[in-house]
Amino acid sequence: MGVLTNKIEREDLKPGDHIYSYRRAYTYSHHGIYVDAGNVIHFTRKEGQETGAGTVLDRFIEVSLPPQRPLDLDNPCPICGDESKRDGVISSCLDCFLSGGDLYLYEYGVTLTFFLAKARGGTCTLASSESPGQVIHRAFYFLRKGFDVYDAIKNNCEDFALCCKTGLRVNSTVGQSGQASFIQAAASAGGILSATVSMARSSILGVAGLAASCGTYCVQRYINDIGVRGDVMNVVLEEET
Template structure:
């Protein structure tokens, strides 16, 4: 993979891959798990929407499912009324965009060299058969309540690849995109910056450094507020919000 782009050809795609495609001129990416036979399992907000905040911002950034009622996909049918975890053909998942692969087990240098979050992680992936099992199991049993910051499509794909869940309520989920947003706001709003430099260029360098460190410490591969939770236990939990249901005693090999 390149440092800037994780773009791949369809010939390179393998079952169990975590893939994504950029939407709205790279404003955000939609993530899913390729399970073979041209099918992708992914997590959506519902009502035909891939993501959503529940605010007026949805009118600007939210894209709808490509399989809509007035011209449904011949393979997927009308998916405009579906919610949660759904299965779509690769064409519908990409929605006219390019195909990218999410990288696992990268080193910190490569991680920080990528300017956008939501493209890679230091965490290691589980074997493809386990990834596909989790994705198909969640397709039948759900993945809790959608939350753009704590339980979104990237969180779903990362869980399928790693079985890692965040067990604290005070932080973002596993999503690198969400972590990047919080890191950017923290870098801009941090008052200590003005004591470190007086020049605009110096402020920019320090701010970018804080942004990078914020991304790094929020990565699922280095955090300590995560644990391994088997998918069968995940769907048996009494709560409908899976974003903070891991427990410290479930940690394995961390």
């Protein structure tokens, strides 16, 4: 664990951990809550559905899919069954969740320096996690009740895991997902850098453009983190009788 990687071994997992695994050559990551005994609760959707976001982010943030390996309908997973055909909040074994990828641990309560040093979003947050018992309780609640409609920008698997861990949700055009804010920040910074480079005629202007783009990227990531945003609300779970 550290700035360079959040990779973790299976034997180090603890109930209530927010875990993730990269898909499709690291283009995006799929997130979930580790419960216990090799079980993971996560938010997903069926392959082939449209995100419906209608923004440039759709091209960058792939939708979290169930296991990518070909389905064997005659021989479903002996541990969790044929969860791959379902969408919404599901419970599956760790192997099906990882789908052949490596295991990573999402970090909470990191310092601002550490947060900004992590070049890629969707790996850590300034926000603090609540107790493992509260996290697991929310995960099972959403497993029964659902987590609204999946949206790659406003309501994705990372949003689900963040809500389970912190009890907070964002009601905005962009959710609390670090992946979404990362792409948004990169797009804003890239636009400034491209414009500056096209006009630059000296190394000084080039350096200034680079500094401006890096600053924009850091600021955008920071203000979109759930740990500092002002447009968050506490989730109140309905009492069940």
